[in-house]
Amino acid sequence: MSLGGLDASGCNLAGVVLEHVDLDGCRLDRADLHQAVFAGCTLVGTSLDEARLEEARFHECRLDQATLKRARLAKASFSACSINRADFREADLKDSVFSQGVVQDCTFSGANIDFTAFVDVHLVRPDFSATRLHRPVLLKADLTGADLTGASFYLAVLHETRLAGMDLEGLDFRLSQFMNADLSGARLTGANLTQCNFQGADLGG
Known part of the structure; x- marks a missing residue:
């Protein structure tokens, strides 16, 4: 499934489960994504600045060139991910x-x-x-x-x-x-x- 380019800035997506979803270029700035699960997703160039991502789980995801400036990532996990030139x-x-x-x-x-x-x-x-x-x-x-x-x-x-x-x-x-x-x-x-x-x-x- 592709949601590439979606602007969901500031949305409440707490606990969402996303599997094999294309999130390339999405804007998720300030979104509430705490305890979210991303499995096999691509987040290339995705903007997650100031997002709430406490206890979020990323497994086998691509976050190349993603921006997570001032994101809240306490207790988050990134397993088997490709993360190149992320901020x-x-x-x-x-x-x-x-x-x-x-x-x-x-x-x-x-x-x-x-x-x-x-x-x-x-x-x-x-x-x-x-x-x-x-x-x-x-x-x-x-x-x-x-x-x-x-x-x-x-x-x-x-x-x-x-x-x-x-x-x-x-x-x-x-x-x-x-x-x-x-x-x-x-x-x-x-x-x-x-x-x-x-x-x-x-x-x-």
Whole structure:
């Protein structure tokens, strides 16, 4: 079914279930979509700015070039999704989960990343600039090429995460876990590594 181009801005669609629906180019700004389910849907270029998406579930969806600026995504889940060049600036991603998909060239600048989890995700060149990552969980994530300018990590879990060759100078990683992480060639000058755990990490130059 195709709803491409639909303007449903501000509509109450809480709990809606959409399966294999084309939502490309739709305008869903400020819509209430909390606890909505999207399965096998395409949301290419879809605008979800300031939408309510708490506890929403996206499974095997495409969100390429979607905009979710200031969207409320607490406890939302994105499983096996393709998310390329999406805009999550200033979104609330507290307790949300990205798993087993591709998140490439997306911007998370200024987003609330508190207990947000990226699990077995191909995370390519994310923009975390000016972002406070509080207790994020990154398992087997690849942060190579990420923009971490002005980012702050605290109590981060970075198990088996790739940070090889990254410029981490001056960043705050207090109480973070780097177990089996790849930090080979990373620049850590001036970084705050108080009580960090590097068990099994590759710190080779």
